[in-house]
Amino acid sequence: MLRWETHLHQLRDYILLFLLLSFSLILINLNSNPQVRWLHGFSLNLIGNLQNTMHFWGKVRQLENENDELRSRVADLTYKNSLMQEAYLSNIRLRNLLKYKKSSSFKLVTAVVIGQNYHGFSHALLINSGKKQGLEEKLPVLSSDGLVGKIALIGSHYAVVQPLDDVNFRVSAMIQRNRVVGIFTPGKSGKYFLNYVPIQSNVKKGDVVVTSGYSNVFPKGIKIGVVTQVGAAKNKLFKKIEVTPGVQTERVENVFVVLKKAR
Structure with a gap:
């Protein structure tokens, strides 16, 4: 969109410059009396100043477009870097989980926390595993760092976990x-x-x-x-x-x- 606006501005400026140059040529071809020569000089100065101004603002618009493009590229690279960092950290977490699961003496089912809810001092986690994955109420929930809580409510494919920071947890x-x-x-x-x-x-x-x-x-x-x-x-x-x-x-x-x- 910005490029189209730039092209339109440039086209308008070129048309104006063309008209002024045409007017100057007409004056040159009219005659060479002092009044006309003065008008020639005036029009030449006007055209020169106008061309300088057009050149300056053209450069300004060009720099603005380049800055917009650079900002867009920086934002894109920042976003991609963030995705790569998240993927790297996720890979580390999953490796730790796999390592813990292999070394644990417990029979474990993995799940992902897909939601949290706070109400006063009460806290609940929602995970994406339920009865279909073999879960029951009151089963312990943990991570590779230790105890997380226990299953409080159970559905077919989801469960609510009472975490250890819930005020009623013991x-x-x-x-x-x-x-x-x-x-x-x-x-x-x-x-x-x-x-x-x-x-x-x-x-x-x-x-x-x-x-x-x-x-x-x-x-x-x-x-x-x-x-x-x-x-x-x-x-x-x-x-x-x-x-x-x-x-x-x-x-x-x-x-x-x-x-x-x-x-």
Whole structure:
């Protein structure tokens, strides 16, 4: 569109220049008295100035068109680079998932997170696997980085996952190093805690927290996160243990669902 407008502007300018040159030739052929010669000089200056102006604005339009084309090429290259970067990162994620699936002792079904929903402190994930893929309610959901949550609702080809950052999520957990047991819960402050651990228990910053297996839902040994802070609760009976989960559920894209039957 811009090129057509440029051609029209150039055509108009050339027509105007042609008319002025024709007028000048007519004056030249009329006679050579002083008045006409003065008119010759005036028309020549006018034509010269006009031609310079046309040349200048023609260059300006040419540069504008070149800039538009360059901006378009930059935008196109930026978009293609973004696609390549996304494909590269997706390839890394899928390789990690495949590696985890091969090394896992669980029977796993892969799924993709296709939607998320927040309502207050409640959070839900929608995945693209359901009953047709062998899924049931309350099956554990995890990623290569650790526990994601559990199946809350099930359909033929889709399922809703209650992730571990949902305010109502609970799981029996333990310190991997010495098997100290507690209950992992999310807090409304955006933090996560291992609750009901006796005050005399040996828990240190950096300890890995895994599922305890004392549940009909979660098998033993699934990584939940790492202890980041240890203190005493207000009642002095239990420790106050803060945990950072291994999975950021709002960013997870690919998951595994653990079937009841192990390999």
